[in-house]
Amino acid sequence: MQKITLLIHCEDQPNIIASVTNFMASNDGNIVYIDQHVDREQNIFFMRLECEFDSDIFSLEDFKTLFNSTLAEQFKLDWKIFSAERKPKMALFISKYDHCLYDILGRYNSGELHLEIPFILSNHLDLKPIADSFNIPFYHVPVTKTTKQEAEQEQLKLLESHNIDFIVLARYMQIVSETLIDKYPNKIINIHHSFLPAFVGAKPYHSAYKRGVKIIGATSHYITEELDAGPIIEQDVAHVSHTHSIKDLIAKGRDLEKIVLSNAIKLHADRKVMVFNNKTVIFS
Amino acid sequence: MQKITLLIHCEDQPNIIASVTNFMASNDGNIVYIDQHVDREQNIFFMRLECEFDSDIFSLEDFKTLFNSTLAEQFKLDWKIFSAERKPKMALFISKYDHCLYDILGRYNSGELHLEIPFILSNHLDLKPIADSFNIPFYHVPVTKTTKQEAEQEQLKLLESHNIDFIVLARYMQIVSETLIDKYPNKIINIHHSFLPAFVGAKPYHSAYKRGVKIIGATSHYITEELDAGPIIEQDVAHVSHTHSIKDLIAKGRDLEKIVLSNAIKLHADRKVMVFNNKTVIFS
Amino acid sequence: MQKITLLIHCEDQPNIIASVTNFMASNDGNIVYIDQHVDREQNIFFMRLECEFDSDIFSLEDFKTLFNSTLAEQFKLDWKIFSAERKPKMALFISKYDHCLYDILGRYNSGELHLEIPFILSNHLDLKPIADSFNIPFYHVPVTKTTKQEAEQEQLKLLESHNIDFIVLARYMQIVSETLIDKYPNKIINIHHSFLPAFVGAKPYHSAYKRGVKIIGATSHYITEELDAGPIIEQDVAHVSHTHSIKDLIAKGRDLEKIVLSNAIKLHADRKVMVFNNKTVIFS
Amino acid sequence: MQKITLLIHCEDQPNIIASVTNFMASNDGNIVYIDQHVDREQNIFFMRLECEFDSDIFSLEDFKTLFNSTLAEQFKLDWKIFSAERKPKMALFISKYDHCLYDILGRYNSGELHLEIPFILSNHLDLKPIADSFNIPFYHVPVTKTTKQEAEQEQLKLLESHNIDFIVLARYMQIVSETLIDKYPNKIINIHHSFLPAFVGAKPYHSAYKRGVKIIGATSHYITEELDAGPIIEQDVAHVSHTHSIKDLIAKGRDLEKIVLSNAIKLHADRKVMVFNNKTVIFS
Structure with a gap:
């Protein structure tokens, strides 16, 4: 069959x-x-x-x-x-945060994800030991102001040579280039650490703390050229109170980020997400 | 069309x-x-x-x-x-609690519910003024040990003469008879004030308090002959803590009960619920 | 004691x-x-x-x-x-939406709220019958561009003559004046129909629909001079999907609005809220 | 200081x-x-x-x-x-499931947990590589019907020689002995994969599926002699529907289990939990 x-x-x-x-x-x-x-x-x-x-x-x-x-x-x-026979191939872009990485690889290992991870790419070496312990090839592609374009070329080459279907930015912390976005339209999944459209951009937990919100959130979305404005795949929130410091918000947020990102990966890999006019239809 | x-x-x-x-x-x-x-x-x-x-x-x-x-x-x-033209007719059975009643009638009044309420029935007169203020016929059918069978006959007569399609027990607090259940199979919706199957039967908030749970819930389900064991339509929960007294649990629970029951009513009235083998399939 | x-x-x-x-x-x-x-x-x-x-x-x-x-x-x-003996006096400002009103008055009637409601005020006559059915004095103070200042004077007179401690805008839909805000600092509670700071201002459900969010919310906060930027008392959210039309979001949102507003009222009336530097500390 | x-x-x-x-x-x-x-x-x-x-x-x-x-x-x-200077020492008992283990060790590594993990103990060798990759001593103590008492003695010796303060059963899947419970009263934390008191005992996801619940949950509690009846520390739930198979419930439940257990560990390690009469008071 x-x-x-x-x-x-x-x-x-x-x-x-x-x-x-x-x-x-x-x-x-x-x-x-x-x-x-x-x-x-x-x-x-x-x-x-x-x-x-x-x-x-x-x-x-x-x-x-x-x-x-x-x-x-x-x-x-x-x-x-x-x-259904062909599992999609996912490239994992990371930086220095490990919580999403552990969560994804733990699920991958246990067979929960219907996909292949041909490689992990990072601009830092910090998390290489984790990639190693899961036996997944790790590429170190540093990104500096001067090497940005070279880095991008190297990324593209890796993506193409591994027949990558979609990219996951698991707290990658770098703005990806237009070239990459154009080559992988609605195929680059990001996790943003706020309930979008609140707190777009950098340091959302600091902004949430300052505003005194009683709820924090995380949002997985496809990357588009406008920052944090792409089609939303999944969101979740947690209740917080005045007792939570910024550090507490960050810790609580990590739990949201990892679950929300992993859920988005599953939906995408199972071909349950359609995108139209910057919004998603999700058949679950 | x-x-x-x-x-x-x-x-x-x-x-x-x-x-x-x-x-x-x-x-x-x-x-x-x-x-x-x-x-x-x-x-x-x-x-x-x-x-x-x-x-x-x-x-x-x-x-x-x-x-x-x-x-x-x-x-x-x-x-x-x-x-789609024919709105289902719903009979509302109540006792002395008014929170579900207000919630249902408020929605009914605002056009949120696609149904008709030919009458409200209660074993007590306490809430008649609410029915009156919404201009819905109110029938007082007292139930005592000795009059139980007569009361049931009166209920059946009312249900039939008004061509009732389904019955909602909005904290009715009485066990309905087998005859009624047989005549309205999977057509009598109850709200139970716990996350079933935990705390079946009377006084679930007292049991929840005693057990020291950190979550309370409410469950809407179709009535079957076995107490609180019918097909579940909708459930929701709220977090609680050691600071909540039994009275607090009851107050917090009221908010769950009214929302969960109203959601179940909407699903049933919109013909989105199917029942098979004591479980529901809900197309929403 | x-x-x-x-x-x-x-x-x-x-x-x-x-x-x-x-x-x-x-x-x-x-x-x-x-x-x-x-x-x-x-x-x-x-x-x-x-x-x-x-x-x-x-x-x-x-x-x-x-x-x-x-x-x-x-x-x-x-x-x-x-x-503790003196119950705070709350004035209720409403317009044409009845869901928060029913929710508040239902709780008031059942003794859940430790406060008094000396009067309800509205710029429209539509909801007067509800106030009447709960036996609460109702004042009709229309607000037009030309009568705005007179209306405000009438409001102030009513608030003072009834020794009002705090005001609740239960979907009042009018911007209240600086004079009122100055006289009742951190004593005017509003319900905004989004999870602030997302979707400030008018028609938040329309904006939420357009952005394709997977979560909608409601926020109760104290009114300050900056629109929807006052100290947040309570927030809650609900999950939504692509299947929800704007009308569905509005209906689902009503359930959030009424619960979130009533919770904020309870916290304020029980003197559990402190405000400092546009943020709240809530001792619950 | x-x-x-x-x-x-x-x-x-x-x-x-x-x-x-x-x-x-x-x-x-x-x-x-x-x-x-x-x-x-x-x-x-x-x-x-x-x-x-x-x-x-x-x-x-x-x-x-x-x-x-x-x-x-x-x-x-x-x-x-x-x-505050002395970090509590926690022994981790595991079996073959790795999701809680990864979650705990990931947090431990990132400094989120204020505790020490002197060793990990398991009745199987499957997860030893994970302990190794985090550089935590791993003891393999097999448990069979005939060796149960010896195994228990070995466990006790390890616990004592490492000055263990509390034990966490991270899906350990074995019933611990009365001796152990007596020696570590309200100091053995278990994660049960249901919202207790619903679905006590084995295979709760299977029972949840059979009952057709719309919510599944996880409960962390202190072990007492009565099965799954000890003081509850933390609970959380997730909404499910008729579309979820037992396998889906198990996968969704894993996310609950790991977050709920890690939260309980944090509360206990931070000395925020008090136990009285089989219930907890949690100062958070």
């Missing part, structure tokens, strides 16, 4: 659900999951569908060609088809 | 999604919502679908007859079809 | 806790509650203390005079002493 | 707060933290106090002797005094 995941969006129009399900049936596919959403404000239709085919006769490439020339053309679909 | 909601469940089997969507299309229906779930443990397929038809030519009764003799028979479906 | 609540803050300094507790003991008081907080950033000490005295010999006024001329002078205290 | 933490409980009685604070002042101590609680049901007074003394002249032993012969005797206090 071969399983595919289909993601589509298009202008909302009649008969689209029936047409797609019919197409699968007439190609001997058995739909095992279907979910859909209509954005009434923008009149956009979204659908996620999982379908099983007999491995002996099914060809993913032929199927894609057929789908493209028929349904995709008829309904002017924006579409993606993934084979 | 006439909109229907279809709820089905059956043994999981190939091609069911395509067959149902195809049926709708071939009857000139346009599917505007579809969601499905497969219980892999029990091998049961569940689906909720909303479909629009041209009011000029669509007949709900003819459609039901056709559906029943074709798809329903072919796949051995357990099915229900509701017209 | 007469119970007082003492709130103090001052520059942090040695021996202050022992001195205050000693003062109470040497005046035949028995401390039944004590909590304190030190803001290490600003080096400010905060304390809340409840103390019981023998009613036969205790005079609140004498006690205040003595406290003022001794401890308060010695430690340069900013202090307030309340008698 | 030397800082001590004092924990006391006793029958509630007048003047106790003033007497204790006075005692500290008259011994040249400066109170920097005080919190108290009265359990009105049981008439028990609890207090936690932090006090600073001049290191040059302060002797902890002399202070304890004086405190014991005066205040402790006068008020019949149950008391403990800890020096």
Whole structure:
């Protein structure tokens, strides 16, 4: 049995659900999951569908060609088809904080994540021992003002040579370049340590402390050119009080950051996230 | 345009999604919502679908007859079809607590609930003024050991004469009879003031206090013959500490009870709840 | 037995806790509650203390005079002493939304709030029937561009003649004047329908929808001259998804608003909130 | 400067707060933290106090002797005094699950925990590499039916020779013996993977799935002789739905377990937990 995941969006129009399900049936596919959403404000239709085919006769490439020339053309679909067999490849960019790293690698080790991690990249050497202890290749790519462009070239080369599908900035602490963003649109996941859009930019816990909020948060989102303004994948919060110092907020925030980032990784790797007009549709 | 909601469940089997969507299309229906779930443990397929038809030519009764003799028979479906036009009728059973009552009636008044409340029934007169202030008929049906059966007969007569679709026990504080449960299976919603299955039965806040829990909860569920053991619709919790007295737990719990019960009412009234084998599938 | 609540803050300094507790003991008081907080950033000490005295010999006024001329002078205290006997008087300002109003009055009726509501004031007549059904005097003070100042004068007169201690804006939807804010500093509680500082100003649910956040919130805070920037008393949030329309966010938000506002009212009425430098210390 | 933490409980009685604070002042101590609680049901007074003394002249032993012969005797206090300098020593008992272990060691490494971990003990060898990578001594003490008593003796010897203050069962999966419980009363912290008292005993996620709950939880508590019935330190929950399989519940639960257990460890190590009559008072 071969399983595919289909993601589509298009202008909302009649008969689209029936047409797609019919197409699968007439190609001997058995739909095992279907979910859909209509954005009434923008009149956009979204659908996620999982379908099983007999491995002996099914060809993913032929199927894609057929789908493209028929349904995709008829309904002017924006579409993606993934084979369940192929695990997405994720590059992990880190700096000096280890809490997200431990959380991700712990889950990776236990088989909770359906993905591969071909390498970990950092601008510092501090966390190399952790990468080593999990037996994952570690690349040290320092970033300074003068070497920024070289570093970027090295990053791109690594990403390409490892066929990376998406990048996770696990508290990477560096602004990634437009070139990288353009090459990996809605494929670079960041964790920001505030409930966006509150406290954009640097030192959000300090700002939260100063404002005297009773709730702190963390937000995972896709990186876009505007700082901390990309499509939000997942957010969570924790209650705090006047008794919490900035250091306490940072400690409590770490727990949010690691869970929120790992959840976003899982959603993305399982092809459950669609992006349209800087917002996400999440079929969970 | 006439909109229907279809709820089905059956043994999981190939091609069911395509067959149902195809049926709708071939009857000139346009599917505007579809969601499905497969219980892999029990091998049961569940689906909720909303479909629009041209009011000029669509007949709900003819459609039901056709559906029943074709798809329903072919796949051995357990099915229900509701017209979106017809708001369900809800009877509200109360006793002396007013917090759930105010919450429900406030929402009802503001148009948040898609249902009708033909009457409120209570075994006490205390809350009649509230019913009056919202202009909803109030029936006083006292329940004592000796009059229990008469009271039940009066309840049944009221429910039938008002064509009641479902009953909400908004802290009614009385055990309802088997006769009532049999006549309204999975149609009597109760709010229990604990996170079930913890603290079944009377005085759960007292038990929670005694056990020293750090979290209290509330659970809305359908009434079945076994006490507090029916299918759970919605639950929520709140954090508490050693500083909370039993009175504090009761006060904090009231906020949970009213929100959880109102959410359950909305889900049921919008036909988003399916029950199978004492568990719910909730398409939200 | 007469119970007082003492709130103090001052520059942090040695021996202050022992001195205050000693003062109470040497005046035949028995401390039944004590909590304190030190803001290490600003080096400010905060304390809340409840103390019981023998009613036969205790005079609140004498006690205040003595406290003022001794401890308060010695430690340069900013202090307030309340008698537990005197319930604070709260004026309720409303407009056309009824969810917070019902929630507050339901709690008031059931004895959950330790305060008095001498009157409800609104710029519209829509909710007068609710005030009537709870037997609370209702004043209609319309506010238009031309009558704004007169309206304010009328408000002030009503507040003074009823000895109002604090004001609650239960979705009042009008910007209150500087005069009012100056007369009731940190005594006007507002409910803002977002998790501040995100989405300051009008239509926060529309902004939240547009940004695609996965969490919405509500914030109760004291009104200051800067819009939505006053000291935060309480916040809460709810998870949302792409399936929620703006209308859904508004409905879900109503549940947050009413609970968060009522909690803030309780904290303020129980003298558990201290304000310093635009932040709150909450002894709960 | 030397800082001590004092924990006391006793029958509630007048003047106790003033007497204790006075005692500290008259011994040249400066109170920097005080919190108290009265359990009105049981008439028990609890207090936690932090006090600073001049290191040059302060002797902890002399202070304890004086405190014991005066205040402790006068008020019949149950008391403990800890020096802030001495970090508590924690033994970590594990089995085959690594998520709690990674979480604890990650925090330990980053300096978030104020404690020492002299050793990790397990009945299996699987997780030894993790202990090694964090450079913490690992003892393999297998437990079988026939070797149970020997194993227990070995455990006790290790605990004593390392001067262990408290034990954490990080998903240890073995029932610990009465002997161990007696030697470490309210000093063995367990993590149970349900919101107790729901789903006591084995396989709580399976039971939760079967009951169809909409919320799962985790509970950290002190081990007592009755299974899963000891004093609760911390609990947290997560919302789930019909879409979650047992495997999903287990994965989601792991996130709860690790955060809840680590929080309990922090509270205990910071001497913020008091136990009385199978319930906890937590001064946070």
